[in-house]
Amino acid sequence: MKIVKNKIPELFSMKSYPKQLFYNGNLELLQRVKVSIVGSRKPTKYSREYIQKISLALSKNGICVVSGGAMGIDATAHSGAGSFNTIAVLPCGIDMRYPAVNKNLLNNIGNNGLLLSQFELGFRATPWSFIVRNELVVALGDVLIVGEADIDSGTMRSVEFALKMGKEIFVLPNRLGESEGTNQLIKESKAEAIYDIDEFVSKFSSSTTLGVSNKDDFIEFCSANPTYDEALAKYPQRIFEAELSGEIQIVNGRVLVL
Template identity: 65%
Template sequence: MKKYPQNLSFSGNLELLKKTKISIVGTRKPSKYTRQFTQLLASTLSKHNICIVSGGAMGVDAVAHAGAGSSNTISVLPCGIDIKYPAVNKNLLSDIERDGLLLSQFEDGFKSRPWSFVTRNELVVALGEVLVVCEAELGSGSMRSVEFALEMGKEIFVLPQRLGESSATNELLNSNRAKAIYDIDKFVSRFSTELVPHVKKDDFLEYCKTNPTYEDALKKYPSKIFEAELNGEIIIMNAKVIVK
């Protein structure tokens, strides 16, 4: 950082600061695909003792914190540490305060301002070994985080997205300023001191991730569909199969 904070307020477990940390940011309105793989990325990192840092906002931030689990995540706030903002994430932030760590550069009672989000974003980026931008559009707040990462000389990673979506992450790839995470286990192994086991993929669950119709899934895997539903691995919604 060009200028380090003179004071930091905290509530929670300061031991998390000693861990290897990955910063995850992104849009407040992520697609279903982004939610699914942000959750998978954060949970896989957390399972290998890597702490997730994010900003406590709606969307990608909240999914990343939840995926990591409240005991292995750090949330940097754009307001006083006594204010749970945004209100929709009040329970999530309370869980992180109890089990994980909340950080703030602002005094108690300070309400967020447009500039305080930028200040918050800089600290989120500074705390991580690298920055992962899961989904973002050009001109968004996530791109300010990207600028901070470039200034700090930190590597930037993104989730691969479809053409016409997530314009910022696609542009970062196109300009060679970021790398895509095509294999989560391989990405995690870069930062984990533990061996990331190779888990053989379950063809049935991989098929279900394509959200087939219930009728098609029943025809293809008649003996597995009921068992998976009973075990809570999948749910049926609007005649579609969804992996939980």
């Protein structure tokens, strides 16, 4: 079991600093500029599509995406960022995989990115542990993006945490009758809508990342147009994610960076 020993400054915004924090993966991600993303477990196609695009754009600019490892918006945010540049906060022990449908995703994040949990090994998720998890997700991010939410949803509890912590909140613009929670946030001037992804990402891409380089070794390697087999041997997991997200394309057996 690995325990985070150094204090994480962002977590002092929580009601009380975690008594313990367990992890698997790359703790250097904590030093990056981070954006938290939360939302519905059953989002619309529109919400999935744009959270995917936003997460990918953030990741390409060296910004780490933080979410809760759940189905729906969480899983979309993690996969959009790529397992190498995302933090998943668990509502269970670091050795558990919840929900089971996201087992492969969470394993990849543990191997390439970072898994965090406040709970002992073997602890199974409970209704109250989701609330604990949500507060940690919100605290880690410089800002919070809400992909989609009903008014009385658990996601709106995360919004309450963000408001108490003084975090900026961003949402997708939605049609009337859809994602009424985020529409209400805009109406009450508690959140700002993201109308231009590049403009939104530019708010953070010039931010200082505490000395951590944003250089992407995988992209630099692929810029030399290696063969697919060479890239697969060196970056077996990343190459599939990059092809799926549209970062690269395989042409005549060689890797092309898009």
